[in-house]
Amino acid sequence: MTDEEPRRVPQEAERKRGAGEAERDAILRALTPVVDGIAATFGPVCEVVLHDYRRPESSVVAVAGTVTGRTVGGAMSEIGMRVLARGDEAADELNYVTRTGSGRLLKSSTMVLRDSAGAVFGALCVNVDVTEVGRVQSLLAALSGTGAPSADTPVTTFGDDIDSVVDALLDAHLARQGQTWAGLDRAARLDLFRGLDERGVFAVRRAVEQIAARLGISRASAYNYLSQARATAAPDSHDTPEGAAP
Incomplete structure (x- = not known):
């Protein structure tokens, strides 16, 4: 092995790492208009958030809607931390229900983002405020005598x-x-x-x-x-x- 060969190994690894980062950046850029499109389709009850998990403390790179008051540069919540902890084993979590600290009821989905190597690096998240739907359900349940929905929905910060x-x-x-x-x-x-x-x-x-x-x-x-x-x-x-x- 020549003196040049040992140097090529870290250089090649660095080149691949840089290519991977560029690919991830490109995916996030491509999804940014999707964020606005989904939120516009569902109206003011919908919020869409695009996360870059390479920056946990400021993972929000795009947001449309004001359901939770998130802004670009904001942090991830518990679900993002769990995805981060599970790494490439993370899976999409769809149609789960949570509650904000102010009592708003949300139906949410988190779709993980992967690069071409299958590595998880972010997520596209949708939050829909279904508070009024829940109130109508409670009213109908009371009228029909079938009981009210469970109030044991977890609260998210x-x-x-x-x-x-x-x-x-x-x-x-x-x-x-x-x-x-x-x-x-x-x-x-x-x-x-x-x-x-x-x-x-x-x-x-x-x-x-x-x-x-x-x-x-x-x-x-x-x-x-x-x-x-x-x-x-x-x-x-x-x-x-x-x-x-x-």
Whole structure:
């Protein structure tokens, strides 16, 4: 092997990486007018969001509609974090129902974006506000005596700040445990970190520091809990999405 040959390997890898990034950028550009077209077709009850998961903290690259108040440069929500955590194993999630913090009922779909190599790098998401439909259903159910629809629809935190999404996921996990951090035993603490990891929280920059500060522990302790949680995670530990808008 000549001196030139070792240098060609990283150069070739870099060239392929650059070509892959260019392809992904081209796909996002091609989908941008689709975002406006879908939203215009369904009207003011519809919001369409295009995400680039290479930038979790500012993944929104195009948005049309105002259902959740998202803006370009905004962050992903829980569903995006789960897609990010599952990587190339992620699949489309269609027609799931969630609720905003203000009580609006949404029907949503998340369609993952892949490059020609099959790698997941983003998502096209559609949120339709079906609040009024739900109210009509409740009225008809009351009139017919068949009962009202279930109110156990999960709540999703929306916002352009990724920190608020991370905080909401942490609060939700602690609420399910019915305990504060101080009241959790070691197994429950590992379960908390494992659950957050499975939802993609630690793919976000500074998430470990944010979680540590919220729990009142050192960053080193947080990294230690995360390492132990990953070491003891079950091989098939990804749970079914609980329903969160993209």
